[in-house]
Amino acid sequence: MPTSGPGSRPPTIADVATAAGVSRTTVSHALNGLGKVDPRTRERIKKVAAELGYRPNLRAQRLRRGQAKAIALASSMPFAVAGGPSRLGFYMEVAAAAAERALVHGYALVLVPPVQSDSALYSVDIDGAIVVEPDVNDAAAAQLRERGLPYVALGRPVSPDDDAPYVDLHGGPVAELLLTHLREQGARHPALIIGAGSRHSAVDARAAFERVAAEHGWAPLVATAPEEGGEQAGYDACAALLADHPETDAVCALVDAFAVGAVRAIQDSGRGIPEDVMVTTRYDGLRASTCEPPLTAVNLHLDRAASDAVELLLSRLRGDVTMTVSTAPEPEVIARASSLRVMPPA
Numbered sequence: 001m002p003t004s005g006p007g008s009r010p011p012t013i014a015d016v017a018t019a020a021g022v023s024r025t026t027v028s029h030a031l032n033g034l035g036k037v038d039p040r041t042r043e044r045i046k047k048v049a050a051e052l053g054y055r056p057n058l059r060a061q062r063l064r065r066g067q068a069k070a071i072a073l074a075s076s077m078p079f080a081v082a083g084g085p086s087r088l089g090f091y092m093e094v095a096a097a098a099a100e101r102a103l104v105h106g107y108a109l110v111l112v113p114p115v116q117s118d119s120a121l122y123s124v125d126i127d128g129a130i131v132v133e134p135d136v137n138d139a140a141a142a143q144l145r146e147r148g149l150p151y152v153a154l155g156r157p158v159s160p161d162d163d164a165p166y167v168d169l170h171g172g173p174v175a176e177l178l179l180t181h182l183r184e185q186g187a188r189h190p191a192l193i194i195g196a197g198s199r200h201s202a203v204d205a206r207a208a209f210e211r212v213a214a215e216h217g218w219a220p221l222v223a224t225a226p227e228e229g230g231e232q233a234g235y236d237a238c239a240a241l242l243a244d245h246p247e248t249d250a251v252c253a254l255v256d257a258f259a260v261g262a263v264r265a266i267q268d269s270g271r272g273i274p275e276d277v278m279v280t281t282r283y284d285g286l287r288a289s290t291c292e293p294p295l296t297a298v299n300l301h302l303d304r305a306a307s308d309a310v311e312l313l314l315s316r317l318r319g320d321v322t323m324t325v326s327t328a329p330e331p332e333v334i335a336r337a338s339s340l341r342v343m344p345p346a
């Protein structure tokens with residue numbers, strides 16, 4: 001029996017076959033869940049392999065099966081939004097949970113930088129991908145379709161011709177939660193700042209704001225800002241809002257970078273937060289918690305959503321097309337100093 005230790009060679013499938021008294025084919029089938037191997041023989045072979053310290057050659061397995069055993073996490077969001085503190089929050093939270101879930105199934109997770117038209121996504125060796133909040137005519141989704149690779153979306157796809165399975169991140173309900181919170185804190189003239197694109201979070205938030213505004217008699221004041229502008233774009237959009245609509249007493253800036261810029265604009269205008277203008281944002285990440293004052297945000301349960309996205313993608317890779325939508329847990333408002341005018345009872 002092969003020995004282990006410094007200088008010893010690693011055990012091979014032939015060593016396992018000899019020790020177990022079976023053929024190499026039987027060992028391969030037993031360890032990979034293939035063929036018709038008696039359950040008792042399969043367990044005996046697994047035990048022998050473990051005792052020998054045998055590890056399968058994953059590269060050889062991938063070549064035989066024609067699989068990369070890897071999935072990608074991709075998005076077309078620009079660096080101004082996806083980078084910096086947001087990357088350390090949103091993307092790392094999604095990536096950590098997705099990588100853990102993928103590894104349970106024997107897959108690696110590949111992190112792809114924000115995808116543009118000349119992205120290296122064309123050459124990454126993957127079996128499929130999770131696309132984070134695809135926009136209309138999304139570059140990442142387009143490249144995956146061109147390669148013939150399956151993908152699922154984290155957040156509802158908005159392109160009319162995109163029927164990819166997705167995990168619902170509650171775009172409309174998240175906006176309604178924030179608006180309800182602002183109203184409870186005394187807002188009567190709120191405004192919404194969203195990205196200029198058409199990601200589900202912006203589209204659904206606008207629709208939700210218009211519904212809530214009609215219900216409460218608010219002016220449906222919506223400003224858009226280019227995602228690539230980051231914090232400065234949020235600053236400029238909020239400064240313009242305050243100049244044109246000085247009665248504005250609350251700003252719901254869904255992109256966290258925009259919200260940080262909005263805080264600076266409000267402070268530079270001589271207004272106080274939250275006594276003059278309250279501020280909320282969508283994602284409860286590093287930008288929200290380290291802003292001054294800290295921002296009221298929403299727990300999107302991204303760990304669960306990311307795990308569900310992996311399961312949805314792997315089911316597609318197995319040929320199961322029955323499930324098309326998975327719903328993340330209900331979002332929760334995390335109230336902080338940026339919007340707390342009415343303190344909860346002790």
